[in-house]
Every structure is written in structure tokens, then in C-alpha cells.
Amino acid sequence: MDLIGKYSYAGLTYLVWRGELPSNEQARMMDALLAVCIEHSLNAPSVDAVRFVASCGVPLQSAVSAGVSAFGDWHGGAIEQAAQVFQDGVKASQVGGRSLRATAEDMLSGYRKRGEKLPGYGHPTHTVDPRTKKLIEVANETKLRGAHLDLAEIIESLTEKYFQRHLILNVDGCMAAIISDMGFDWRIGKGFFIVSRAPGLVAHAYEQLYYDKPYKAPRWDEVVYTGPAERPIPGK
Amino acid sequence: MDLIGKYSYAGLTYLVWRGELPSNEQARMMDALLAVCIEHSLNAPSVDAVRFVASCGVPLQSAVSAGVSAFGDWHGGAIEQAAQVFQDGVKASQVGGRSLRATAEDMLSGYRKRGEKLPGYGHPTHTVDPRTKKLIEVANETKLRGAHLDLAEIIESLTEKYFQRHLILNVDGCMAAIISDMGFDWRIGKGFFIVSRAPGLVAHAYEQLYYDKPYKAPRWDEVVYTGPAERPIPGK
Amino acid sequence: MDLIGKYSYAGLTYLVWRGELPSNEQARMMDALLAVCIEHSLNAPSVDAVRFVASCGVPLQSAVSAGVSAFGDWHGGAIEQAAQVFQDGVKASQVGGRSLRATAEDMLSGYRKRGEKLPGYGHPTHTVDPRTKKLIEVANETKLRGAHLDLAEIIESLTEKYFQRHLILNVDGCMAAIISDMGFDWRIGKGFFIVSRAPGLVAHAYEQLYYDKPYKAPRWDEVVYTGPAERPIPGK
Amino acid sequence: MDLIGKYSYAGLTYLVWRGELPSNEQARMMDALLAVCIEHSLNAPSVDAVRFVASCGVPLQSAVSAGVSAFGDWHGGAIEQAAQVFQDGVKASQVGGRSLRATAEDMLSGYRKRGEKLPGYGHPTHTVDPRTKKLIEVANETKLRGAHLDLAEIIESLTEKYFQRHLILNVDGCMAAIISDMGFDWRIGKGFFIVSRAPGLVAHAYEQLYYDKPYKAPRWDEVVYTGPAERPIPGK
Numbered sequence: 001m002d003l004i005g006k007y008s009y010a011g012l013t014y015l016v017w018r019g020e021l022p023s024n025e026q027a028r029m030m031d032a033l034l035a036v037c038i039e040h041s042l043n044a045p046s047v048d049a050v051r052f053v054a055s056c057g058v059p060l061q062s063a064v065s066a067g068v069s070a071f072g073d074w075h076g077g078a079i080e081q082a083a084q085v086f087q088d089g090v091k092a093s094q095v096g097g098r099s100l101r102a103t104a105e106d107m108l109s110g111y112r113k114r115g116e117k118l119p120g121y122g123h124p125t126h127t128v129d130p131r132t133k134k135l136i137e138v139a140n141e142t143k144l145r146g147a148h149l150d151l152a153e154i155i156e157s158l159t160e161k162y163f164q165r166h167l168i169l170n171v172d173g174c175m176a177a178i179i180s181d182m183g184f185d186w187r188i189g190k191g192f193f194i195v196s197r198a199p200g201l202v203a204h205a206y207e208q209l210y211y212d213k214p215y216k217a218p219r220w221d222e223v224v225y226t227g228p229a230e231r232p233i234p235g236k
Numbered sequence: 237m238d239l240i241g242k243y244s245y246a247g248l249t250y251l252v253w254r255g256e257l258p259s260n261e262q263a264r265m266m267d268a269l270l271a272v273c274i275e276h277s278l279n280a281p282s283v284d285a286v287r288f289v290a291s292c293g294v295p296l297q298s299a300v301s302a303g304v305s306a307f308g309d310w311h312g313g314a315i316e317q318a319a320q321v322f323q324d325g326v327k328a329s330q331v332g333g334r335s336l337r338a339t340a341e342d343m344l345s346g347y348r349k350r351g352e353k354l355p356g357y358g359h360p361t362h363t364v365d366p367r368t369k370k371l372i373e374v375a376n377e378t379k380l381r382g383a384h385l386d387l388a389e390i391i392e393s394l395t396e397k398y399f400q401r402h403l404i405l406n407v408d409g410c411m412a413a414i415i416s417d418m419g420f421d422w423r424i425g426k427g428f429f430i431v432s433r434a435p436g437l438v439a440h441a442y443e444q445l446y447y448d449k450p451y452k453a454p455r456w457d458e459v460v461y462t463g464p465a466e467r468p469i470p471g472k
Numbered sequence: 473m474d475l476i477g478k479y480s481y482a483g484l485t486y487l488v489w490r491g492e493l494p495s496n497e498q499a500r501m502m503d504a505l506l507a508v509c510i511e512h513s514l515n516a517p518s519v520d521a522v523r524f525v526a527s528c529g530v531p532l533q534s535a536v537s538a539g540v541s542a543f544g545d546w547h548g549g550a551i552e553q554a555a556q557v558f559q560d561g562v563k564a565s566q567v568g569g570r571s572l573r574a575t576a577e578d579m580l581s582g583y584r585k586r587g588e589k590l591p592g593y594g595h596p597t598h599t600v601d602p603r604t605k606k607l608i609e610v611a612n613e614t615k616l617r618g619a620h621l622d623l624a625e626i627i628e629s630l631t632e633k634y635f636q637r638h639l640i641l642n643v644d645g646c647m648a649a650i651i652s653d654m655g656f657d658w659r660i661g662k663g664f665f666i667v668s669r670a671p672g673l674v675a676h677a678y679e680q681l682y683y684d685k686p687y688k689a690p691r692w693d694e695v696v697y698t699g700p701a702e703r704p705i706p707g708k
Numbered sequence: 709m710d711l712i713g714k715y716s717y718a719g720l721t722y723l724v725w726r727g728e729l730p731s732n733e734q735a736r737m738m739d740a741l742l743a744v745c746i747e748h749s750l751n752a753p754s755v756d757a758v759r760f761v762a763s764c765g766v767p768l769q770s771a772v773s774a775g776v777s778a779f780g781d782w783h784g785g786a787i788e789q790a791a792q793v794f795q796d797g798v799k800a801s802q803v804g805g806r807s808l809r810a811t812a813e814d815m816l817s818g819y820r821k822r823g824e825k826l827p828g829y830g831h832p833t834h835t836v837d838p839r840t841k842k843l844i845e846v847a848n849e850t851k852l853r854g855a856h857l858d859l860a861e862i863i864e865s866l867t868e869k870y871f872q873r874h875l876i877l878n879v880d881g882c883m884a885a886i887i888s889d890m891g892f893d894w895r896i897g898k899g900f901f902i903v904s905r906a907p908g909l910v911a912h913a914y915e916q917l918y919y920d921k922p923y924k925a926p927r928w929d930e931v932v933y934t935g936p937a938e939r940p941i942p943g944k
Contacts, residue, residue: 009506010481013671016510017678034481038488045288045452049302052281052288057309060662061543062770066285066302069537069777073293074450076533187682190532191674198670199485202663206489210659214310216281245718245742249907252746253914270717274724296898297784298534301777305541307769423918426768427910434906435721438899442725446895517760517924521774524753524760529781538757538774545765546922686782688753 025142032138037196046070054208055216063205080189082120082176086148108162120173132174148180261378273432282306290444291452299441316425318356318412344398356409368410384416497614509668518542526680527688535677552661554592554648558620580634592645604646620652733850745904754778762916763924771913788897790828790884816870828881840882856888
């Protein structure tokens with residue numbers, strides 16, 4: 001109880017996940033990391049799930065629960081995927097005694113050869129992601145940046161060479177690099193997304209429950225049927 | 237194991253819920269009850285929840301789970317609400333020694349006075365619900381119909397007198413009456429809807445996962461923002 | 473983006489839920505409110521749900537989602553119940569032009585007469601709840617306390633008179649009073665619990681997934697069967 | 709509607725999943741497949757999840773939904789894993805023009821070399837699984853058995869040669885082989901488990917909600933804490 005008031009909620013999240021109290025710098029970084037994806041809109045599938053479930057006459061937590069269940073590989077999953085890539089990369093660099101740049105070249109040539117998508121890079125609309133800029137600023141100020149963020153930026157600078165177009169380090173990738181520098185296991189990456197988005201899911205559930213119509217559903221004329229035409233039932 | 241092959245799956249559902257083996261008639265009725273809501277389309281919010289969650293890169297059961305969580309008061313909930321009404325009504329008739337018709341008149345005049353909606357009656361498009369007709373047919377043939385379905389039909393015949401328009405006994409109401417005649421507690425009414433719809437939710441999850449695009453979301457230009465206009469951040 | 477770094481994550485939660493930026497005092501109060509229930513252990517049913525689901529080979533968010541779905545009326549629900557009581561009480565006092573004390577006496581005599589449990593009061597082990605003390609301290613320092621917390625404390629002081637034993641204002645009741653003083657609708661009370669506990673659920677899911685055995689289940693000899701004895705299958 | 713009464717619920721599940729009406733034999737097989745895992749007890753983690761969530765004051769569907777979310781890779785997942793193995797095996801045999809036996813030997817030697825567990829084989833207690841026997845009986849009688857079940861049995865007969873002990877074809881493996889012979893995509897394997905177990909989850913949720921105590925949780929003295937001992941808070 002002595003912790004309340006002394007540490008921010010985000011700072012205590014660090015305690016719960018790491019078993020250690022955060023320094024002031026770590027607590028500040030946690031606040032920035034959790035704040036960065038707090039906002040979103042109906043064009044995220046988790047929010048649509050919340051809205052549809054909330055429209056059915058269920059308690060608030062049921063709708064939020066459905067939204068959380070939507071945080072799969074393609075919706076917030078890039079944080080853990082990218083964190084794994086960066087952690088493997090830094091480890092490989094240390095074990096092999098090679099520079100981060102040489103390691104990055106190896107990694108990118110592997111991705112190009114396998115035709116795989118690089119997690120944590122690229123954005124449909126942003127060419128500079130203001131959230132990334134801000135997170136890196138805080139990581140610099142708190143002196144928490146380290147080899148993982150360095151590697152992430154080197155990879156960004158090499159994307160044009162390997163993929164013919166510049167892929168920006170996006171917000172998932174940036175979070176991935178910073179939590180790696182903070183010593184988090186990549187497998188808790190999804191946790192950052194879950195906690196960060198929870199207030200937004202609650203807000204959407206609340207709005208749908210109390211300010212919107214029940215039983216939200218597309219109208220029949222909005223549904224496109226793609227199956228076979230009507231068929232006779234055999235033996236009739 | 238001796239039960240498999242001897243009893244249909246629906247018949248065994250009776251066993252699991254009641255602790256007694258069903259007669260052939262009860263098993264046949266269970267099959268009809270569970271079959272009657274197996275089909276539906278995208279214009280049910282549970283299905284939309286399944287679709288959005290499935291589009292996020294999650295396992296099949298996660299998407300189905302989100303759909304099940306949407307079976308709230310306004311989506312399948314009428315079965316238990318109507319079953320409670322019928323069970324209370326039949327009990328009141330027996331305790332008070334009054335006819336079902338007199339009881340029905342009391343009930344309807346209560347609903348009219350309180351301005352409440354009668355659960356299990358009315359349908360936006362059907363004037364005769366073919367599913368109801370079929371269920372009643374099976375209930376008659378299996379001789380499982382009893383006081384609850386009688387009461388349900390008497391109420392239907394009185395709706396015009398009390399509400400100025402004929403409200404048909406819909407499929408929820410019909411299921412409610414029949415499960416009451418079979419001796420089910422009204423509080424397991426939702427269970428019939430859950431089991432009945434489960435194959436449909438699975439089908440939608442499967443189709444979305446393997447035959448549709450990931451990350452299903454409305455486009456930005458489809459989202460209507462209703463909040464305040466952009467405001468300056470104080471102290472900037 | 474200008475908000476990140478300037479506002480804590482908890483402060484931004486205020487923005488997302490209210491549509492207004494918090495003052496420094498409101499942001500500080502939010503941090504204390506969300507911090508206060510961040511910690512818990514296996515003896516909360518939501519955590520057990522997380523643990524069992526996580527043991528089945530599912531992604532992290534599935535296990536957390538199951539935990540969130542457990543935040544029902546009896547698990548975190550007292551916040552919204554108590555907030556409703558306090559908001560109704562303060563409104564009644566203002567409308568009727570009666571003192572908070574007289575209003576509290578009316579309320580308590582109603583609860584006693586109806587034999588109902590007063591939400592937000594009493595604790596199985598604590599006689600003074602250190603979390604409550606802390607929250608009230610912050611509410612005093614930030615000058616956010618108002619009529620709702622006043623009413624809550626008056627009610628506490630009267631519990632012995634009406635219920636023959638002192639019932640402390642517990643942490644749920646205290647949160648309820650403070651969020652009411654901050655102007656939150658009681659119906660978003662569960663949201664505070666959800667966001668607050670989310671990091672804990674993530675930690676339990678993570679630990680179960682990566683540091684515990686799969687397929688967590690009670691052993692057969694721990695299950696107590698209370699049904700009928702083995703019966704013959706008719707017609708065999 | 710013409711289908712109700714004519715087809716069992718399990719038969720209509722075939723229609724919903726395949727888009728074709730089942731023959732009488734296919735419908736009978738569906739009933740056996742869905743019946744075979746309908747029963748279970750508290751020693752399945754999905755049931756524990758249902759029980760803990762149901763104890764929190766939530767609606768029935770929330771508890772069932774949490775149970776469904778627990779059907780992960782290690783809880784019902786063996787059906788789809790084994791079905792994939794059998795479908796790949798039969799395809800390899802057909803493409804390569806090799807006998808099922810030769811194919812089975814290739815597969816098993818691969819599993820042995822990679823040290824991988826063979827999905828669908830082995831059971832902690834049964835040496836003959838009565839459910840498997842029954843399912844195979846129905847598959848034989850309906851003449852639905854084919855190359856996949858043949859392959860599954862050949863593999864079983866070879867397990868001792870490759871793994872030094874006889875591993876029985878368990879119920880998951882048997883279901884996997886039969887649904888493969890029926891032409892189902894292995895990726896809908898989990899759907900059979902979900903639908904099959906749904907009535908059981910409903911029964912547990914109902915019993916917990918209405919016949920058991922709220923807020924089910926281990927007592928403090930049952931929780932074993934494995935973290936570090938109490939530490940001072942720095943700066944106090």
C-alpha cells in the first residue's frame with residue numbers, strides 16, 4: 001500500500017510483470033509505452049467485436065472480454081513477433097561477435113530470400129510515425145535505449161536496400177525494441193497491447209451499452225450470399 | 237459407451253442436462269428443438285463478433301467463444317424469459333385453482349398496465365412462423381405438449397384484445413413453452429440456444445479463418461465520428 | 473501524440489472515458505485508483521480462470537479474455553453497485569433538500585428493512601483497509617473529495633447503529649465514492665476494475681503459459697461426485 | 709423448415725458445415741461423433757474455467773464462452789492435429805503411389821527421428837478405449853470408413869515397433885480418421901470438439917450458477933507462493 005501514490009499505475013505494471021520496482025526512468029517509459037496505443041476507433045476489429053457483443057444485452061465485462069480475445073497474431077501480435085526478432089538478433093550478434101550492422105544485413109537477406117514479411121516495419125499511411133518519434137525521444141531521455149533499438153533503427157535504414165522501398169519502424173516495432181532494451185521477454189509483448197487498449201475497449205463497450213441501439217446487426221440487404229442457389233430437398 | 241449409437245447426440249444432451257435418459261419421444265423433441273435455430277446469417281450480432289475476432293489471427297475456438305459470449309438478454313435470451321413467464325403462469329394457475337385462460341388474462345392485463353414487452357411473442361417479418369408450426373407438430377406427435385404450450389397459445393389468441401394487434405408466438409416463445417412442458421428449469425433456456433447455434437458459429441469462424449481476408453475492419457470513411465471537433469491541448 | 477509523456481497512462485484513461493483532458497489532480501487520482509487493485513493472487517476466481525485456460529495451449533490474450541469475463545456482479549461488481557447507491561443518495565439529498573446524514577439514515581433503514589446487503593462495505597479480514605486510507609488521503613490532497621465520499625463515510629459511521637456491527641467502507645466502496653465525486657457515471661465502475669486488474673491477469677497468463685505444466689486439472693481423486701449411483705441403461 | 713424432424717440435429721450440423729445434406733449414414737455417423745465426447749467431469753480445464761467464471765455472478769453464456777476458449781492445442785486440439793497427419797499421409801500415399809503401410813512406416817520413422825509426439829495415440833489410463841471401438845463399429849456399419857481410418861489402424865499396429873510400447877488409437881485420433889474419411893478439412897476438427905462438449909459446459913455452468921456457492925476461489929492457505937520473500941521498498 002505504501003506504493004500507491006509513489007508509483008504510477010504504469011510503473012506498478014512493471015512491478016507486477018517483473019517482480020522488481022521500477023526506477024523513475026523505467027516508470028516513465030512504462031507510462032509512455034502504455035499510452036501510445038490507448039487510442040483507436042471502429043476500424044479495429046477488436047472494437048467491432050466489443051460493439052457487436054455489447055449490443056446483445058450482456059454486462060460490460062463480457063463485451064470487453066470479446067475485444068481482448070481479438071488481440072491475435074494480426075492485431076497487436078507484431079509487438080511480440082518483432083521483439084522476438086530483435087532479441088534473437090542481438091543475441092546472435094553477441095554470441096557471434098559480429099556488429100549489429102552485419103547481423104542486420106544477415107537477417108534482412110534471410111527475410112528477402114524466404115519472402116517473409118518483416119514484423120514491426122511499414123505502415124499503410126504514415127511515412128513518419130509520430131508515436132515512434134515520441135517513444136524514441138523518451139527512450140533516449142531515460143537512457144533506456146540499448147542494443148535492441150539500435151538494431152531496429154539499423155534495420156530500418158537498410159530496408160530500401162533489401163526491399164526496394166523504405167519501410168518505417170512502426171509503433172509495434174518501436175515498442176518491441178524498447179521493451180527488449182528494458183529486459184522484457186518477447187513473449188509478454190502482447191500484454192503491453194492488452195493493457196494499453198483496455199481503456200479504449202471499456203469506452204466502446206460503455207458507449208454501445210448505454211448510448212446506442214440494442215442488437216446491432218447488418219441489414220439483410222447488406223449481407224452478400226455467396227453460396228449455391230436454392231436446391232430441392234431430396235425425397236420431398 | 238453403450239449409449240452411443242443408441243441415442244442421438246441431442247438425446248444425450250437431455251441426459252447431460254437432466255441426469256435421466258430420454259424416452260424416444262423426448263429424444264426426438266430434443267433433436268427438433270436443437271435443429272430449429274441452427275441456421276442464421278451475418279445479420280446476427282454473434283456471427284459478426286465471430287467474424288471480426290476470427291479475422292485477427294486467432295484459433296477457431298477463440299472466435300466461437302466470442303460468439304457465444306454475445307448470447308445475451310437480447311440475442312437468444314427470450315427463451316429463458318418466456319419460459320419463466322410460462323412456468324410462473326402455470327404455477328399460478330395451479331396454486332390459485334384458476335383456468336389457464338383466466339390466468340392468461342391476468343398476465344396480459346399486467347403486461348399492458350406496466351407497459352412491458354411480452355417475451356416470446358411477435359416477429360419483425362413472419363406472420364406465421366414455419367419453425368413454430370413444425371415444433372408444435374412434433375410436440376403434438378410425441379405427446380409432450382402440456383399446460384405450458386396450452387398457456388402460450390391462449391396468450392397468443394388474446395394478444396389482439398390486449399395489445400391491439402396480433403402477436404404471433406415466435407420461435408423463442410415456442411421453444412420456451414415446450415422445454416417447460418418437458419420439465420426443464422427456465423434458467424437453462426439459454427443452453428438450448430447456445431448448443432443449437434454452436435455449429436453455425438463454428439462454420440462462420442472456419443469460413444472467416446480460411447476463406448476470407450485477415451483484419452476485417454470498417455474503412456475510415458465508413459466510421460462516423462460524433463464527438464467534439466478538434467480542440468487545442470491546454471498549456472501547449 | 474503531444475499527449476504522450478505529458479500525461480500518465482492513467483491520466484489518458486480519463487481522457488478516453490470522459491472526452492476531456494484531466495487536470496494534474498485528476499490524473500494523480502486516476503493513477504491511485506487504478507493502482508489500488510492491481511495486485512491479487514490465485515484466490516480470485518478470475519485468476520483461476522486465466523490459469524486453467526492458459527494451461528490448454530492457447531495464446532496469451534485468450535487466457536486474459538477468460539479472466540476479464542469473470543469480472544461479474546460478485547467479482548469487482550461492488551464498485552458500480554456502490555457508486556449507484558452513492559449517486560442515488562446524493563441526488564436524493566439534493567432534490568429533497570435534506571442533509572447527507574438524514575439521507576444516509578433513510579437509506580440504511582431501507583436496507584435493514586429489506587434485509588439487503590449494503591454494497592461497498594465490510595471485509596472478511598481487514599478491520600481497517602490500508603488501501604482505503606490511502607485513496608482517501610489522495611482524494612483529500614487533490615481536493616477531489618465531495619458529497620459522495622462524505623456520504624460514504626457517514627454511512628460507515630452509522631453501520632453499527634443499523635446492523636449491530638461496524639462495517640468498514642471497503643476498497644470497492646471507496647473507489648465508488650471517489651469516482652462518483654469525479655463525475656463518473658456509476659455504470660463505468662466495472663471499467664476501473666477491468667483496467668486495474670489487467671496487468672495482473674497478463675502476469676498470471678504469462679506465468680502459466682511459460683513456467684507451468686500444460687493441461688492443469690484436478691486429479692480424479694480430488695473430484696467429488698454428488699450425483700446418483702450407477703444405474704442400468706433401460707432396454708439393455 | 710422442411711428439414712426439421714427429418715434430420716437429426718447432428719445431421720443438420722453436417723449440412724451447415726458442408727453445404728450438402730447428409731445421407732442417412734452420414735447423419736448417423738455425425739450423431740456418434742458428436743456424442744462421443746459429450747461427457748466429462750471437473751478434471752478437464754475447460755470445465756474448471758466454466759466453474760470459476762460462473763461463480764462470479766455472470767450470465768450463463770459468459771461461463772460457457774470461457775470454457776469454449778479453453779479448447780486449445782492441448783485440450784481437444786489433437787483431433788485437428790491427427791486429422792492433418794492422416795490427410796497428409798493418405799495424400800502422400802496416393803501421390804507417391806506407395807502403399808498405406810509403407811507410408812505409415814515413413815511417417816513413424818520421421819516422428820521417431822524428430823522425437824515428436826504422435827497426435828491421436830496413447831491414453832493415460834485406457835488400454836482399450838471403448839469409445840474408439842464404438843466409433844469404428846459405426847464407421848464400418850455405415851460404410852464410411854476409408855483410407856484414413858485404415859492408415860490410422862496401420863499406424864497403431866506399428867507403434868510398438870517404433871516406440872517400444874503399444875500406443876492405442878485414442879478417441880481424438882479415431883474421430884480424426886473418421887472425419888477425414890467423411891471428407892472434412894482437418895482444420896474444422898476443433899469444431900467437432902466444441903459442439904460435442906457444449907452441452908456439458910452448459911450443464912456445469914448451470915449447476916455452478918444455481919446449486920453452488922458464489923465466488924469460488926482457493927483459500928489463502930491453499931495457495932503456494934513461490935516468489936521472493938518480503939523486501940523493503942527503496943527510499944522509505
